[in-house]
Amino acid sequence: MARPDLHERLQDQRKLREAQGRIRTRRTVSRRDGVRLEIDGRWLTGFCSNDYLGLSQQFEVVAALQDAAARDGAGSTASHLVCGHHALHAQLEQEMADWLGYPRALLFDSGYMANLAVQQALLSEENDVCVQDRLNHASLLDATRLAGCRLRRYPHLDSEGAIRQLKHAPDGAAMLVTDGVFSMDGDIAPLRSLSLVARMQQALFYVDDAHGVGVVGADGRGCVAEAGLGVNEVPLQLATLGKALGGHGAVVLGEEALIRHLAETARPYIYTTALPPAQIAASLAAVKLARRDHWRREKLTELIGLFREGARRLGLELMPSETPIQPLLCGDEATVMALSAALEQSGFLVSAIRPPTVPEGKARLRVTLSALHSAGQVKALVEAIGAARDLVLYQKSLTPVSV
Missing domain, CATH: 3.90.1150.10 (Aspartate Aminotransferase, domain 1)
Known part of the structure; x- marks a missing residue:
């Protein structure tokens, strides 16, 4: 049997997109x-x-990047576990952990890669399940599919829907995942009720607060802190450096054991070059301004x-x-x-x-x-x-x- 012509398929798909x-x-x-x-x-x-x-072109942020580039060069030269982990990386991880009130943080090249890393490293068995808000970011949905576990979705902002999905899930490990601020709607997840759902159903609660950290709350600590929650209720959360902080990259914050496991096993962390130290210097300056201003x-x-x-x-x-x-x-x-x-x-x-x-x-x-x-x-x-x-x-x- 002849294989389908890939170019013809692409042309057909292009025509469909044009028509739509x-x-x-x-x-x-x-x-x-x-x-x-x-x-x-x-x-x-x-x-x-x-x-x-408004931090992407702020003078102190740009000056920090320029100074670090002059001192440390344009790139990190290797992955974190080889020789790419710079003192600035460690400093930024500590700064983010201190700001958001978590024991430890781990840097990633992007929020997309961070979300892939979390699920790939923690949900590796066929009976594991990830229960997600229907309007979660594409990276969270893609991460579940690539992890090979089961994906269950509940109606937007519906905590009761989340508990129904967890109740009827297989007996493997479970994770409840939501955006903090939803990137296309701008609304905020009901984190307090979702944290109770996760605790009742013995699911690990993970919040992607890419659009909340720096913005939500008087101190900018994001949706988790504004809801009065912390590491006990939300063992893992994500904060990006490329939105309110104006730079590039992301940080996963969590319990010591979870972050250590990610650093030792997560493929998107192990097998990629670390962010340039100059970029990290810019993010450090941006975090300090976000906390102060x-x-x-x-x-x-x-x-x-x-x-x-x-x-x-x-x-x-x-x-x-x-x-x-x-x-x-x-x-x-x-x-x-x-x-x-x-x-x-x-x-x-x-x-x-x-x-x-x-x-x-x-x-x-x-x-x-x-x-x-x-x-x-x-x-x-x-x-x-x-x-x-x-x-x-x-x-x-x-x-x-x-x-």
Whole structure:
């Protein structure tokens, strides 16, 4: 029997994506200046980055990177377990553990790799199960599949659904996994009730707080701390360095025995080059600023309130989010793409999020706010969204309806 032609398969898949309006293209940024970006020769005000605290270009952070690069070079030269583990790596791990109140932390090259590492190292048997929120990040879902254990999913934010899935799971080891802040909806998981579910069902509770650490809570310690929980209730959590902290990489924090096991067995940790020491120096500076500069979170809170008030005034369909992630539901792919294009013409860069990243019929503009935005920029964006909506609705009204 002849094998299928791979190129023909790829062409068919491409045609399907075109028909569904799901072709994805990269935008090349020539320069950045705070929240402004130069793309194709035009300067746009960006409302789509995850630089929530505005630390990616902060002077002390950049200076730390430059100084460390001059002293230690461009790369770490090896994996952590060979000769790539630098004193700066150890210092950052200790700093993150101290800040978030955990016994130990372990650095990874990205949040995606960290999530793969946790499940691959802890859920290795066929009867093991990972129970997850239906809207968890793709890296958490992929990690379960690659670990070879069983995946069970519960309705979004539904603690009762989580306990039902755990009750009917096989008798192997169990892990309950959730995002802290959901990256496409901006809402926060019910961590207190989920921690009780995990304890009742003898499941290890793991929280990916990539979009919460640095932002949630007056001190920026994230969703776990804001819920009044710690290592006893949440034995493992993830914090990224590339969102609110403006850099690159991730940290898994947890009990001593769990982190030691990851360091000794997790393939995504063992078999990859350690992050450059210069990058780690930048993250160390960013963590210290995030801990010190409470005004950044206070400014974000003000901007979030300003955006939501303006959106309500214009009758825009908001989702229930009190975080810097402020999605506006648009429904279908054509509408969200038209809105995003209209906003770009008005000088704003706002991402159009479409399936399969979000569920069918839930396409949206994903507006993200930064402490570097001004009140005037946020007000101007709201007015631009309202004008874009009116334009798109008018254009739709002119489109003939096929019979």
